[in-house]
Amino acid sequence: MQNTLVTFLTWLTIFLLVVEPGRSFSFDDASNQLLPCLTYVIGLGGNTPSSECCNGAVALQSSTPTIDDRREACEFLKAVASTLPLIKDDKASSLFEKCNVTLAFPFSKDANCESIS
Known part of the structure; x- marks a missing residue:
């Protein structure tokens, strides 16, 4: 578990270095918003994401008004899902639905982000 957290924090640091100013979406904000979801997507949080996790998913939805x-x-999310080996694909892909959040993309290492409109 500790190696997974170190890997996550390493990727988080890399993403923070490439954020473009002037955008609504922020890697830093998304990381903070979805950190409570980590236990759910690695299978330690039961069958339902926590309210803190779902609040983060709602905030993520609000931070993505444009196609970019x-x-x-x-x-x-694709990079996070690809980087953390303990993430359970079924948990990650069902996260937004379980939180009643509609996003134009899944939390999946197989997401086709170029097709988003």
Whole structure:
């Protein structure tokens, strides 16, 4: 678990270095918003995401008003899903639905972020 957290924080640092100013979507904000979801997506949080996690998912939805924002958020989640080996694909892909959040992209290492409109 500690190696997974170190890997996550390493990727988070890399993403923070490439944020473009002037965008609504922020890697830093998304990381903070979705950090409570980590236990759910690695299978330690039961069958339902926490209210803190779902609040973060709602905030993520609000931070992606433009196509560019949605694509950046998608790429962020795709990288997180690809980097953390303990993430359970079924948990990650069901996260937004379980939180009653509609996004134009999944939390998946297989997301096609270029197709987002």
